[in-house]
Amino acid sequence: MIEELRNKAKELLESGELDVVIGYADGSDSARTTPIFVRNPEDVEKLVVDGRCVNSLPLFLNKRHEYPRKGWKKTGIVGKGCDIRAITQLIAENQLRRDEVYIFGFPCDGVVSHPNNWDGSLNDGNIASKCSDCDVKIPTDADFYPGGTLPDADRSGPYQITAPQVLNLMEMEHSDRFAFWRDSFDRCFKCYACREVCPHCSCNICITDRTQPNWLDQAAHKKGVFAWHMTRAMHLVGRCTGCGECTRACPVDIQVDAFNQHMKDVIQGSFDYKSGYSEEEKPPLITFKVDDREDFIR
Protein backbone atom coordinates (compact mmCIF):
# COMPACT_ATOMS: atom_id res chain seq x y z
CA MET A 1 0.00 0.00 0.00
CA ILE A 2 2.64 2.49 1.08
CA GLU A 3 4.94 1.52 -1.84
CA GLU A 4 2.11 2.22 -4.27
CA LEU A 5 1.51 5.60 -2.65
CA ARG A 6 5.21 6.49 -2.70
CA ASN A 7 5.55 5.53 -6.36
CA LYS A 8 2.56 7.64 -7.34
CA ALA A 9 3.86 10.60 -5.32
CA LYS A 10 7.29 10.24 -6.92
CA GLU A 11 5.81 10.03 -10.39
CA LEU A 12 3.70 13.15 -9.90
CA LEU A 13 6.54 15.12 -8.32
CA GLU A 14 8.93 14.17 -11.13
CA SER A 15 6.47 15.07 -13.85
CA GLY A 16 5.98 18.44 -12.16
CA GLU A 17 2.27 17.99 -11.76
CA LEU A 18 2.60 18.43 -8.02
CA ASP A 19 4.85 21.00 -6.37
CA VAL A 20 4.77 19.42 -2.96
CA VAL A 21 3.34 16.42 -1.18
CA ILE A 22 2.32 16.90 2.43
CA GLY A 23 2.44 13.64 4.32
CA TYR A 24 3.69 11.87 7.40
CA ALA A 25 7.27 10.82 8.17
CA ASP A 26 8.85 9.09 11.12
CA GLY A 27 9.21 11.46 14.00
CA SER A 28 11.60 12.08 16.83
CA ASP A 29 10.96 8.68 18.39
CA SER A 30 9.41 5.41 17.25
CA ALA A 31 5.97 6.32 18.62
CA ARG A 32 5.63 9.53 16.66
CA THR A 33 5.16 10.73 13.14
CA THR A 34 5.73 14.24 11.99
CA PRO A 35 4.26 16.19 9.08
CA ILE A 36 6.64 16.35 6.13
CA PHE A 37 6.64 18.53 3.03
CA VAL A 38 8.14 16.44 0.22
CA ARG A 39 9.44 18.61 -2.63
CA ASN A 40 12.30 16.42 -3.78
CA PRO A 41 11.16 13.20 -5.54
CA GLU A 42 13.85 11.16 -3.74
CA ASP A 43 12.34 12.05 -0.38
CA VAL A 44 9.13 10.13 -1.01
CA GLU A 45 10.81 7.18 0.72
CA LYS A 46 10.29 9.08 3.97
CA LEU A 47 6.52 8.93 3.66
CA VAL A 48 4.79 6.57 6.10
CA VAL A 49 1.17 5.67 6.67
CA ASP A 50 0.06 3.80 9.78
CA GLY A 51 -1.77 4.09 13.09
CA ARG A 52 0.66 6.70 14.38
CA CYS A 53 -0.45 9.32 11.83
CA VAL A 54 -2.49 11.40 14.23
CA ASN A 55 -1.90 14.90 12.86
CA SER A 56 -4.56 16.56 10.79
CA LEU A 57 -2.68 17.78 7.73
CA PRO A 58 -5.47 19.86 6.10
CA LEU A 59 -4.47 22.44 8.69
CA PHE A 60 -1.71 23.43 6.24
CA LEU A 61 -4.21 24.01 3.45
CA ASN A 62 -6.11 26.63 5.40
CA LYS A 63 -5.57 30.13 4.04
CA ARG A 64 -4.56 31.29 7.50
CA HIS A 65 -1.27 29.51 6.95
CA GLU A 66 1.57 30.61 4.77
CA TYR A 67 1.81 27.40 2.82
CA PRO A 68 -0.95 27.97 0.26
CA ARG A 69 0.68 31.29 -0.57
CA LYS A 70 4.12 29.90 -1.37
CA GLY A 71 3.28 29.87 -5.03
CA TRP A 72 2.64 26.16 -5.19
CA LYS A 73 0.07 25.59 -7.87
CA LYS A 74 -0.91 22.15 -6.83
CA THR A 75 -0.43 20.51 -3.48
CA GLY A 76 -0.56 16.79 -2.87
CA ILE A 77 -1.78 15.74 0.52
CA VAL A 78 -1.89 12.38 2.24
CA GLY A 79 -5.08 12.08 4.21
CA LYS A 80 -7.00 9.75 6.44
CA GLY A 81 -10.76 9.66 5.91
CA CYS A 82 -11.33 12.27 8.60
CA ASP A 83 -8.69 14.55 7.09
CA ILE A 84 -10.37 14.32 3.71
CA ARG A 85 -13.60 15.27 5.43
CA ALA A 86 -11.80 18.38 6.70
CA ILE A 87 -10.57 19.14 3.16
CA THR A 88 -14.13 18.86 1.85
CA GLN A 89 -15.26 21.28 4.55
CA LEU A 90 -12.46 23.72 3.62
CA ILE A 91 -13.66 23.58 0.01
CA ALA A 92 -17.25 24.21 1.15
CA GLU A 93 -15.99 27.26 3.02
CA ASN A 94 -14.04 28.60 0.03
CA GLN A 95 -10.69 28.19 1.75
CA LEU A 96 -9.54 26.02 -1.09
CA ARG A 97 -10.47 24.96 -4.61
CA ARG A 98 -10.77 21.29 -5.39
CA ASP A 99 -8.37 21.60 -8.33
CA GLU A 100 -5.66 23.02 -6.05
CA VAL A 101 -5.21 19.76 -4.18
CA TYR A 102 -4.41 16.23 -5.11
CA ILE A 103 -5.59 13.87 -2.42
CA PHE A 104 -3.78 10.64 -1.63
CA GLY A 105 -6.34 8.58 0.21
CA PHE A 106 -5.65 5.37 2.05
CA PRO A 107 -7.77 2.90 4.00
CA CYS A 108 -7.41 3.77 7.67
CA ASP A 109 -7.96 1.39 10.56
CA GLY A 110 -7.90 4.14 13.13
CA VAL A 111 -5.15 6.05 14.86
CA VAL A 112 -3.65 6.03 18.30
CA SER A 113 -5.24 8.37 20.86
CA HIS A 114 -1.91 9.90 21.84
CA PRO A 115 1.69 9.03 20.89
CA ASN A 116 2.34 8.26 24.58
CA ASN A 117 -0.09 5.35 24.33
CA TRP A 118 1.60 3.79 21.30
CA ASP A 119 3.00 0.30 22.06
CA GLY A 120 3.98 -0.85 18.59
CA SER A 121 0.52 -1.65 17.33
CA LEU A 122 -3.03 -0.40 17.38
CA ASN A 123 -5.40 -2.10 19.82
CA ASP A 124 -8.61 -1.46 21.74
CA GLY A 125 -6.67 0.08 24.58
CA ASN A 126 -4.95 2.84 22.65
CA ILE A 127 -7.22 3.62 19.69
CA ALA A 128 -8.57 7.17 19.57
CA SER A 129 -12.21 7.49 20.64
CA LYS A 130 -13.10 9.25 17.37
CA CYS A 131 -12.19 6.08 15.45
CA SER A 132 -14.64 3.72 17.14
CA ASP A 133 -17.68 4.77 15.08
CA CYS A 134 -15.85 6.14 12.08
CA ASP A 135 -17.70 5.92 8.78
CA VAL A 136 -14.86 7.25 6.62
CA LYS A 137 -12.34 4.46 7.05
CA ILE A 138 -12.72 4.33 3.30
CA PRO A 139 -12.44 8.02 2.37
CA THR A 140 -15.27 9.98 0.78
CA ASP A 141 -13.06 11.46 -1.90
CA ALA A 142 -9.55 10.82 -3.21
CA ASP A 143 -7.59 11.29 -6.42
CA PHE A 144 -5.34 8.39 -5.65
CA TYR A 145 -6.37 5.30 -3.75
CA PRO A 146 -4.23 2.17 -3.35
CA GLY A 147 -5.51 -0.50 -5.70
CA GLY A 148 -7.20 1.85 -8.15
CA THR A 149 -10.71 3.11 -7.55
CA LEU A 150 -12.44 4.14 -4.35
CA PRO A 151 -14.83 1.47 -3.11
CA ASP A 152 -18.33 2.58 -2.18
CA ALA A 153 -19.27 2.76 1.47
CA ASP A 154 -22.55 3.30 3.23
CA ARG A 155 -22.50 6.64 5.03
CA SER A 156 -26.21 7.32 5.30
CA GLY A 157 -26.35 6.82 9.06
CA PRO A 158 -26.14 9.67 11.56
CA TYR A 159 -22.96 10.72 13.23
CA GLN A 160 -22.45 8.79 16.39
CA ILE A 161 -21.59 10.41 19.66
CA THR A 162 -18.03 9.23 19.62
CA ALA A 163 -17.03 10.62 22.97
CA PRO A 164 -18.60 8.87 25.96
CA GLN A 165 -17.68 11.81 28.14
CA VAL A 166 -20.22 13.93 26.26
CA LEU A 167 -22.98 11.54 27.27
CA ASN A 168 -21.73 11.39 30.84
CA LEU A 169 -21.64 15.15 31.03
CA MET A 170 -25.14 15.53 29.65
CA GLU A 171 -26.47 13.22 32.34
CA MET A 172 -25.12 15.46 35.09
CA GLU A 173 -26.95 18.26 36.83
CA HIS A 174 -25.99 21.58 35.26
CA SER A 175 -24.27 22.74 38.43
CA ASP A 176 -22.08 19.62 38.43
CA ARG A 177 -21.31 20.18 34.79
CA PHE A 178 -20.33 23.74 35.54
CA ALA A 179 -18.09 22.51 38.34
CA PHE A 180 -16.51 19.98 35.99
CA TRP A 181 -15.65 22.63 33.44
CA ARG A 182 -14.53 25.07 36.11
CA ASP A 183 -12.04 22.51 37.40
CA SER A 184 -10.90 21.66 33.87
CA PHE A 185 -10.52 25.27 32.84
CA ASP A 186 -8.60 26.01 35.98
CA ARG A 187 -5.69 24.26 34.29
CA CYS A 188 -5.95 26.19 31.02
CA PHE A 189 -3.17 28.71 30.60
CA LYS A 190 -4.27 29.87 27.17
CA CYS A 191 -1.53 28.52 25.00
CA TYR A 192 -4.10 28.44 22.17
CA ALA A 193 -2.83 25.08 20.93
CA CYS A 194 -6.48 24.10 20.33
CA ARG A 195 -6.77 27.01 17.93
CA GLU A 196 -3.43 26.57 16.21
CA VAL A 197 -4.04 22.91 15.47
CA CYS A 198 -7.58 23.34 14.17
CA PRO A 199 -7.98 23.01 10.38
CA HIS A 200 -11.09 25.19 10.48
CA CYS A 201 -9.91 28.18 12.51
CA SER A 202 -9.61 30.49 9.52
CA CYS A 203 -9.39 34.03 10.91
CA ASN A 204 -6.16 35.84 10.13
CA ILE A 205 -6.44 37.68 13.41
CA CYS A 206 -8.28 35.67 16.01
CA ILE A 207 -10.89 37.51 18.08
CA THR A 208 -8.90 36.74 21.20
CA ASP A 209 -5.85 38.48 19.74
CA ARG A 210 -7.81 41.63 19.04
CA THR A 211 -7.52 44.11 21.84
CA GLN A 212 -9.79 46.82 20.49
CA PRO A 213 -12.54 46.02 21.25
CA ASN A 214 -11.35 43.54 23.82
CA TRP A 215 -14.06 40.89 23.75
CA LEU A 216 -12.02 38.17 25.34
CA ASP A 217 -9.75 38.63 28.27
CA GLN A 218 -6.22 37.56 27.38
CA ALA A 219 -5.30 36.74 30.96
CA ALA A 220 -5.60 33.07 31.78
CA HIS A 221 -8.09 33.37 34.59
CA LYS A 222 -11.24 31.30 34.65
CA LYS A 223 -13.67 33.90 33.39
CA GLY A 224 -11.60 34.58 30.33
CA VAL A 225 -11.01 30.88 29.81
CA PHE A 226 -14.72 30.15 29.90
CA ALA A 227 -15.33 32.91 27.41
CA TRP A 228 -12.54 31.67 25.14
CA HIS A 229 -13.72 28.06 25.04
CA MET A 230 -17.33 29.08 24.48
CA THR A 231 -16.32 31.44 21.68
CA ARG A 232 -14.13 28.82 20.09
CA ALA A 233 -16.87 26.20 20.22
CA MET A 234 -19.43 28.64 18.89
CA HIS A 235 -17.21 29.58 15.95
CA LEU A 236 -16.91 25.90 15.06
CA VAL A 237 -20.60 25.04 15.25
CA GLY A 238 -21.54 23.14 12.12
CA ARG A 239 -17.97 23.35 10.78
CA CYS A 240 -16.02 21.02 13.04
CA THR A 241 -15.34 17.73 11.31
CA GLY A 242 -14.38 15.96 14.53
CA CYS A 243 -10.69 15.27 14.02
CA GLY A 244 -10.17 15.62 17.79
CA GLU A 245 -6.85 17.40 17.32
CA CYS A 246 -7.73 20.11 19.85
CA THR A 247 -7.95 17.57 22.67
CA ARG A 248 -4.80 15.79 21.57
CA ALA A 249 -2.85 19.03 21.36
CA CYS A 250 -3.98 20.26 24.76
CA PRO A 251 -0.96 20.19 27.08
CA VAL A 252 -3.12 20.14 30.23
CA ASP A 253 -5.53 17.48 29.06
CA ILE A 254 -8.78 19.43 28.81
CA GLN A 255 -11.49 17.62 26.80
CA VAL A 256 -11.82 20.57 24.44
CA ASP A 257 -13.49 18.61 21.68
CA ALA A 258 -16.38 17.58 23.94
CA PHE A 259 -17.97 20.93 23.06
CA ASN A 260 -17.59 20.24 19.37
CA GLN A 261 -18.85 16.69 19.69
CA HIS A 262 -21.92 17.94 21.50
CA MET A 263 -22.60 20.71 19.00
CA LYS A 264 -22.19 18.23 16.18
CA ASP A 265 -25.07 16.22 17.59
CA VAL A 266 -27.17 19.33 18.07
CA ILE A 267 -26.58 20.45 14.50
CA GLN A 268 -27.28 17.00 13.15
CA GLY A 269 -30.50 16.74 15.15
CA SER A 270 -31.75 20.26 14.42
CA PHE A 271 -30.65 20.99 10.88
CA ASP A 272 -29.83 17.55 9.52
CA TYR A 273 -26.36 18.70 8.52
CA LYS A 274 -23.16 16.68 8.61
CA SER A 275 -20.06 18.78 8.13
CA GLY A 276 -17.42 17.53 5.76
CA TYR A 277 -19.54 15.42 3.46
CA SER A 278 -20.52 17.93 0.80
CA GLU A 279 -18.59 20.59 -1.09
CA GLU A 280 -21.74 22.48 -2.05
CA GLU A 281 -23.86 22.51 1.08
CA LYS A 282 -23.42 25.64 3.19
CA PRO A 283 -22.54 25.39 6.88
CA PRO A 284 -25.77 25.66 8.88
CA LEU A 285 -25.16 28.96 10.66
CA ILE A 286 -24.68 30.99 7.49
CA THR A 287 -27.95 29.88 6.00
CA PHE A 288 -31.49 29.32 7.23
CA LYS A 289 -34.80 27.73 6.47
CA VAL A 290 -38.11 29.50 7.09
CA ASP A 291 -39.44 26.49 8.99
CA ASP A 292 -36.48 25.98 11.32
CA ARG A 293 -37.03 24.65 14.81
CA GLU A 294 -38.28 27.29 17.23
CA ASP A 295 -39.67 25.35 20.16
CA PHE A 296 -37.26 27.15 22.48
CA ILE A 297 -38.70 30.58 21.63
CA ARG A 298 -41.71 32.00 23.37
Add this chain to the structure above:
Amino acid sequence: MSKKIERHDFEPRIIGFVCKWCTYSGADLAGTSRMDYSPNVRMVRLPCSGRIDQQFLIKAFEQGVDGVIVSGCHPGDCHYNEGNYYARRRNLAFRQLLEFNGIDLRRMEFSWISAAEAIKWTQVIDEFTNRVRELGPHDEYGDMLDPYAERLLKVEGSA
Protein backbone atom coordinates in the same frame (compact mmCIF):
# COMPACT_ATOMS: atom_id res chain seq x y z
CA MET B 1 -54.63 52.57 39.15
CA SER B 2 -51.18 51.59 40.20
CA LYS B 3 -49.87 48.16 41.03
CA LYS B 4 -48.93 47.52 44.65
CA ILE B 5 -45.19 47.70 44.94
CA GLU B 6 -43.67 44.50 46.30
CA ARG B 7 -40.30 44.45 47.96
CA HIS B 8 -37.93 41.55 47.49
CA ASP B 9 -34.68 40.55 49.11
CA PHE B 10 -33.05 40.00 45.78
CA GLU B 11 -33.54 42.07 42.66
CA PRO B 12 -32.05 40.29 39.64
CA ARG B 13 -30.07 42.18 37.10
CA ILE B 14 -31.35 41.34 33.66
CA ILE B 15 -29.96 42.52 30.38
CA GLY B 16 -32.03 42.57 27.23
CA PHE B 17 -30.60 42.58 23.73
CA VAL B 18 -33.43 43.81 21.57
CA CYS B 19 -34.12 44.70 17.98
CA LYS B 20 -34.92 48.35 17.47
CA TRP B 21 -37.68 47.80 14.93
CA CYS B 22 -39.87 45.47 16.96
CA THR B 23 -39.06 44.79 20.56
CA TYR B 24 -37.63 48.19 21.40
CA SER B 25 -40.66 49.85 19.87
CA GLY B 26 -42.86 47.38 21.71
CA ALA B 27 -41.19 48.31 24.98
CA ASP B 28 -41.57 51.96 24.03
CA LEU B 29 -45.27 51.38 23.49
CA ALA B 30 -45.48 49.74 26.91
CA GLY B 31 -43.89 52.85 28.35
CA THR B 32 -46.04 55.40 26.56
CA SER B 33 -49.12 53.36 27.43
CA ARG B 34 -48.00 53.50 31.07
CA MET B 35 -48.01 49.77 31.62
CA ASP B 36 -46.32 48.40 34.70
CA TYR B 37 -43.51 45.94 34.38
CA SER B 38 -40.45 44.91 36.35
CA PRO B 39 -37.76 47.56 36.30
CA ASN B 40 -35.00 44.95 36.45
CA VAL B 41 -34.35 44.79 32.74
CA ARG B 42 -31.67 46.94 31.11
CA MET B 43 -32.04 47.08 27.40
CA VAL B 44 -29.42 47.28 24.70
CA ARG B 45 -30.88 48.48 21.43
CA LEU B 46 -29.48 46.84 18.33
CA PRO B 47 -30.45 47.20 14.68
CA CYS B 48 -31.62 43.62 14.37
CA SER B 49 -31.71 40.42 16.38
CA GLY B 50 -29.33 39.08 13.72
CA ARG B 51 -26.79 41.64 14.97
CA ILE B 52 -26.55 39.83 18.30
CA ASP B 53 -23.16 38.24 18.46
CA GLN B 54 -22.58 35.45 20.94
CA GLN B 55 -19.81 37.65 22.37
CA PHE B 56 -22.47 40.02 23.74
CA LEU B 57 -24.16 37.21 25.60
CA ILE B 58 -20.92 35.68 26.88
CA LYS B 59 -19.73 39.10 28.04
CA ALA B 60 -23.03 39.73 29.77
CA PHE B 61 -22.77 36.49 31.74
CA GLU B 62 -19.13 37.22 32.42
CA GLN B 63 -20.02 40.59 33.91
CA GLY B 64 -22.34 38.84 36.31
CA VAL B 65 -25.88 39.48 35.08
CA ASP B 66 -28.51 37.13 36.43
CA GLY B 67 -30.51 36.73 33.27
CA VAL B 68 -30.26 37.54 29.60
CA ILE B 69 -33.18 38.14 27.29
CA VAL B 70 -32.87 38.24 23.53
CA SER B 71 -35.76 39.49 21.51
CA GLY B 72 -36.59 40.49 17.98
CA CYS B 73 -39.23 40.57 15.28
CA HIS B 74 -41.43 37.62 14.50
CA PRO B 75 -40.20 35.43 11.62
CA GLY B 76 -41.09 37.07 8.35
CA ASP B 77 -41.32 40.55 9.91
CA CYS B 78 -37.63 41.40 9.90
CA HIS B 79 -36.82 44.88 8.66
CA TYR B 80 -33.81 43.38 6.89
CA ASN B 81 -35.89 40.48 5.60
CA GLU B 82 -33.97 37.59 7.11
CA GLY B 83 -31.87 38.69 10.09
CA ASN B 84 -34.05 36.99 12.67
CA TYR B 85 -33.84 33.66 10.86
CA TYR B 86 -30.08 33.68 11.35
CA ALA B 87 -30.56 34.79 14.94
CA ARG B 88 -32.87 31.86 15.51
CA ARG B 89 -30.32 29.31 14.34
CA ARG B 90 -27.49 30.97 16.18
CA ASN B 91 -29.46 31.09 19.40
CA LEU B 92 -30.46 27.48 19.15
CA ALA B 93 -26.79 26.56 19.00
CA PHE B 94 -25.77 29.03 21.67
CA ARG B 95 -28.38 27.76 24.13
CA GLN B 96 -27.13 24.23 23.73
CA LEU B 97 -23.59 25.43 24.27
CA LEU B 98 -24.58 27.29 27.44
CA GLU B 99 -26.30 24.22 28.73
CA PHE B 100 -23.28 22.10 27.98
CA ASN B 101 -21.18 24.59 29.91
CA GLY B 102 -23.43 24.10 32.88
CA ILE B 103 -25.20 27.44 32.91
CA ASP B 104 -28.88 27.13 33.79
CA LEU B 105 -30.92 27.68 30.65
CA ARG B 106 -33.71 29.27 32.64
CA ARG B 107 -31.47 32.32 32.85
CA MET B 108 -31.67 32.85 29.12
CA GLU B 109 -34.83 33.81 27.29
CA PHE B 110 -35.52 34.20 23.60
CA SER B 111 -38.79 35.65 22.40
CA TRP B 112 -40.41 37.23 19.41
CA ILE B 113 -42.10 40.50 20.34
CA SER B 114 -43.46 42.84 17.70
CA ALA B 115 -43.83 46.61 18.00
CA ALA B 116 -47.52 46.19 18.80
CA GLU B 117 -47.05 43.57 21.50
CA ALA B 118 -46.47 45.83 24.49
CA ILE B 119 -48.62 43.53 26.62
CA LYS B 120 -46.56 40.50 25.65
CA TRP B 121 -43.39 42.42 26.49
CA THR B 122 -44.61 43.22 30.00
CA GLN B 123 -45.68 39.60 30.50
CA VAL B 124 -42.38 38.20 29.25
CA ILE B 125 -40.36 40.54 31.42
CA ASP B 126 -42.46 39.95 34.53
CA GLU B 127 -42.38 36.19 34.17
CA PHE B 128 -38.68 36.13 33.38
CA THR B 129 -37.85 38.40 36.31
CA ASN B 130 -39.82 36.21 38.69
CA ARG B 131 -38.16 33.11 37.35
CA VAL B 132 -34.67 34.53 37.73
CA ARG B 133 -35.53 35.87 41.18
CA GLU B 134 -36.48 32.38 42.28
CA LEU B 135 -33.22 31.01 40.86
CA GLY B 136 -31.30 33.53 42.94
CA PRO B 137 -28.13 35.39 42.03
CA HIS B 138 -26.00 33.94 39.26
CA ASP B 139 -22.80 34.03 41.23
CA GLU B 140 -21.17 30.80 40.13
CA TYR B 141 -19.99 32.45 36.92
CA GLY B 142 -20.00 36.11 37.84
CA ASP B 143 -18.03 35.66 41.06
CA MET B 144 -15.22 33.66 39.54
CA LEU B 145 -12.27 35.88 40.17
CA ASP B 146 -9.02 36.09 38.45
CA PRO B 147 -6.41 34.81 40.95
CA TYR B 148 -4.33 37.97 40.65
CA ALA B 149 -7.35 40.13 41.39
CA GLU B 150 -8.14 37.86 44.30
CA ARG B 151 -4.67 38.35 45.69
CA LEU B 152 -4.86 42.08 45.20
CA LEU B 153 -8.13 42.13 47.09
CA LYS B 154 -6.54 40.19 49.92
CA VAL B 155 -3.56 42.54 50.06
CA GLU B 156 -5.81 45.56 50.09
CA GLY B 157 -8.04 43.98 52.70
CA SER B 158 -5.14 43.29 55.04
CA ALA B 159 -3.56 46.74 54.63
